[in-house]
Amino acid sequence: MNPTSTSMSVREAVTERRSIKNFNGEAVSREAVMEILSDSRFAPNHGKREPWRFVVGAGENLKDIQALIREFAVPTWRELSPEALDRQSVKFMTPGAILFVIVPEDARQKERLEDHMAIAAFMQNAQLLAWEQGIGTCIKTPAYLDNPKFREALGAKAGERVIAMLQFGHYDALPKAWDHSPIEDKVTFYSADDSASDTSK
Numbered sequence: 001m002n003p004t005s006t007s008m009s010v011r012e013a014v015t016e017r018r019s020i021k022n023f024n025g026e027a028v029s030r031e032a033v034m035e036i037l038s039d040s041r042f043a044p045n046h047g048k049r050e051p052w053r054f055v056v057g058a059g060e061n062l063k064d065i066q067a068l069i070r071e072f073a074v075p076t077w078r079e080l081s082p083e084a085l086d087r088q089s090v091k092f093m094t095p096g097a098i099l100f101v102i103v104p105e106d107a108r109q110k111e112r113l114e115d116h117m118a119i120a121a122f123m124q125n126a127q128l129l130a131w132e133q134g135i136g137t138c139i140k141t142p143a144y145l146d147n148p149k150f151r152e153a154l155g156a157k158a159g160e161r162v163i164a165m166l167q168f169g170h171y172d173a174l175p176k177a178w179d180h181s182p183i184e185d186k187v188t189f190y191s192a193d194d195s196a197s198d199t200s201k
Ligand SMILES: Cc1cc2nc3c(=O)[nH]c(=O)nc-3n(C[C@H](O)[C@H](O)[C@H](O)COP(=O)(O)O)c2cc1C
Pocket: 017, 018, 019, 020, 021, 138, 139, 140, 141, 142
């Protein structure tokens, strides 16, 4: 075991991770982001297509990606008072690093679905690995991800979908716990007797 690693178990990471929506403005370094992404690439992905790429704002270019987000999240920002602008920018000015997650949009529906599932597995890996290091994360899906002007500014190519923004950052307080439904509510044990389908006909 890596001597610097924490004693957090996978189970603890999975069950204790929370989406962090209030960051404290502390930076997350490029090295930390790259380590998390590098480990996350072991996510299952069918056909070993590795259907992901990322446009990252961390370290010195974080301010550039925040300026880009401002154009689309607060299009009227030039007309706002500094106080109003601060209020409306807090969600993208306080994360310590921001990345955009890009997936190829395969023309084949089965492969497209597989790629979307793989990128979700990748993002959960990233969230859990960050959590283990005390770094909070939140997946965000603002409407402007599909805006052609935003896509162009980000460098998304035809045939690619900007599927999510992933925010990393430090935080001072954990969000309140919420009640997750018992899994028994979601599980049916299959019974041949109860099955409506009779494949012999
Ligand atoms: C696909 C996906 C999209 C999400 N989009 C947003 C979003 O746009 N804005 C936001 O505040 N949270 C977003 N979230 C975070 C969820 O709201 C969060 O997971 C939920 O509040 C449960 O909190 P928890 O992760 O701490 O259990 C998204 C999560 C997922 C998985």
